Amino acid sequence: MFSPSFSAPSLSFPNCYTVVLLIPTGVGCAIGGYAGDALPVARVISQAVDCLITHPNVLNGAQLYWPLNNTLYVEGYALDRFAAGEWNLAPVRTNRVGLILDAGIEPDLRLRHIQAAEAVRATLGISLVGYTLTDRPLQVSLQQSTTGASWGQVKHLDSLFRAAQVLIERGGAEAIAVVARFPEDPETEALQAYRQGQGVDRLAGAEAVISHGIVREFRIPCAHAPALSPLPLDPTLSPRSAAEELGYTFLPCVLVGLSRAPQYHPYSTTPYSTTSHSIITTQAVNAVITPASACGGSALLNWAAQGKTIVAVEDNTTTLSVFPEALGIQAVRVQSYLEAVGYIMSDRAGVDPQMLRSSFPPLTQIMN
Amino acid sequence: MTPSPQTRSIQSHTQSGTQSDLKPDVQPDTLQSSFVTLEIPLEDSPGKMEMAIQAALRQWGDPLRWAVMAVDVANQLVKVEAIVTHPLPPEPLLSLG
Numbered sequence: 001m002f003s004p005s006f007s008a009p010s011l012s013f014p015n016c017y018t019v020v021l022l023i024p025t026g027v028g029c030a031i032g033g034y035a036g037d038a039l040p041v042a043r044v045i046s047q048a049v050d051c052l053i054t055h056p057n058v059l060n061g062a063q064l065y066w067p068l069n070n071t072l073y074v075e076g077y078a079l080d081r082f083a084a085g086e087w088n089l090a091p092v093r094t095n096r097v098g099l100i101l102d103a104g105i106e107p108d109l110r111l112r113h114i115q116a117a118e119a120v121r122a123t124l125g126i127s128l129v130g131y132t133l134t135d136r137p138l139q140v141s142l143q144q145s146t147t148g149a150s151w152g153q154v155k156h157l158d159s160l161f162r163a164a165q166v167l168i169e170r171g172g173a174e175a176i177a178v179v180a181r182f183p184e185d186p187e188t189e190a191l192q193a194y195r196q197g198q199g200v201d202r203l204a205g206a207e208a209v210i211s212h213g214i215v216r217e218f219r220i221p222c223a224h225a226p227a228l229s230p231l232p233l234d235p236t237l238s239p240r241s242a243a244e245e246l247g248y249t250f251l252p253c254v255l256v257g258l259s260r261a262p263q264y265h266p267y268s269t270t271p272y273s274t275t276s277h278s279i280i281t282t283q284a285v286n287a288v289i290t291p292a293s294a295c296g297g298s299a300l301l302n303w304a305a306q307g308k309t310i311v312a313v314e315d316n317t318t319t320l321s322v323f324p325e326a327l328g329i330q331a332v333r334v335q336s337y338l339e340a341v342g343y344i345m346s347d348r349a350g351v352d353p354q355m356l357r358s359s360f361p362p363l364t365q366i367m368n
Numbered sequence: 369m370t371p372s373p374q375t376r377s378i379q380s381h382t383q384s385g386t387q388s389d390l391k392p393d394v395q396p397d398t399l400q401s402s403f404v405t406l407e408i409p410l411e412d413s414p415g416k417m418e419m420a421i422q423a424a425l426r427q428w429g430d431p432l433r434w435a436v437m438a439v440d441v442a443n444q445l446v447k448v449e450a451i452v453t454h455p456l457p458p459e460p461l462l463s464l465g
Contacts, residue, residue, distance in 0.1 A: 077433070208433050
C-alpha cells in the first residue's frame with residue numbers, strides 16, 4: 001500500500017482556477033473505467049489548476065491512492081447537486097469516518113475489512129468512529145442495460161440507511177464508508193473482459209446507487225467498496241484492472257478519500273456563500289473535463305447551461321455516443337487528456353488557445 | 369429539484385407489516401428502487417434538457433441516478449436510464465372479522 005504523508009489543503013478557493021474532472025462510472029470509459037486508472041490523469045490536472053474537483057471513481061484505486069492537496073473528493077450525487085447550485089462544498093481538515101459493513105458479508109471477509117480499517121487508522125492516522133453491521137443482508141443485484149451501461153440495485157435500502165443513521169447519530173460520523181457484499185461469478189464473460197481492461201465495470205452501477213442513496217438521505221460524504229472473494233490468479237491481467245487484485249479489500253482508498261472529502265452545505269443555509277473563503281459554490285467552477293461520448297449527466301448539463309468551459313476528450317471512449325453537440329452543449333473538443341491539460345493551462349493563463357496553433361482564422365467583421 | 373435529503377427520516381419508518389425475511393426486531397422495508405428507461409423529447413438547450421429529464425423521472429419516483437444514454441437526433445428524442453426510489457405500499461391489514 002502506498003502511504004505518503006498528508007498535509008492539509010492551504011488554498012484560498014475563491015478566485016482560484018477550479019476544474020471539475022468527470023469520468024462517469026459504469027459506461028466503459030477507456031481511461032478511468034477500471035481500477036482507479038484515471039488517477040494519473042487527476043494527478044496531472046491537479047498540477048495545472050488551483051483546485052480540482054473530482055469523484056471517487058477517479059481517485060479510488062482499491063489499495064492504491066494518491067494524496068492531492070488541492071483536490072476535492074466529491075461523490076457523484078453531491079456533484080449533481082453542486083452543479084445545480086443546490087449544495088456548496090466546504091473543505092475540511094479531516095472527517096471522522098464511520099464504516100458500514102453489509103450483514104451479508106461472510107465472517108472471514110468481514111474481519112478482513114475490519115482489519116483493513118484498523119490498518120488505515122494505525123498506519124495513516126485516519127479517524128474512524130467505528131463500524132456497524134446492517135440489520136439484514138443488503139442484497140445487491142447487478143444489471144446491464146441495452147446501452148451497455150452497468151446498473152444495479154439494493155433490495156434493502158432501508159437497512160443501509162438505518163446503519164448510516166446509527167453511525168451519524170451515535171458515533172458522530174461525518175462521512176460514511178460502505179462495504180457491501182456483491183454477487184460474483186468469476187466465469188462471466190463480463191468479468192473476464194474487465195480483467196483484460198475491456199468492457200464495463202459490472203459493479204459500478206450498484207456501487208453508485210449505494211453512495212448516492214446515503215448522500216441524498218444524509219447529505220454527508222459517502223463512498224463504497226465492494227466485498228468480493230479473491231479471484232483466481234490471471235497471468236494476463238490488464239494493468240488497468242490490476243489494482244483490484246492486490247488483496248482482500250478495496251477499502252483503503254475509500255477511507256483515505258472520505259477522510260478529507262468536503263462537507264455539503266445546502267445553498268440556502270450556507271452563510272455568506274459567495275464570499276466565504278471556506279465555501280465553494282458552483283460559480284467557482286471554471287471548466288469541466290469530460291469524455292466526449294458521455295455528456296448526458298445531470299452535472300454536465302447544468303454546468304453547460306451555466307456557460308462553463310466544457311472540454312470534451314475524444315480519446316476516452318465509452319460505450320455511449322452522447323456527444324455534446326447533440327445536446328446543445330458548446331464544448332471544446334480535444335483529442336487527449338494531454339491536450340486537455342494544455343487547453344486548461346491556456347485558459348487559466350487568459351491566453352486564447354487558438355493562438356498556440358500554427359494557423360487560426362482571421363478576424364471577421366461583426367455587422368450591426 | 370430533488371427534495372431535501374432530510375425530508376425522509378428513517379426514524380419515521382414506522383408502518384406496520386410483515387415480511388418473510390425479517391428478524392423480529394428488524395423494521396420492514398419502506399423504500400424500494402426501480403430501474404427506469406424513458407424516451408423524452410430532445411430540448412434545445414442543456415438546461416432545459418436537464419429540467420425535462422428530472423420532471424419526467426419524478427413521475428416514476430425520486431431520481432437517484434440517471435444519465436442520457438442515447439440521442440436520436442433524427443426523431444428529436446433522448447433515451448434516459450435511471451434508478452428512482454419510491455415508497456413501498458404498506459402491507460394490507462389482516463382482517464380480524
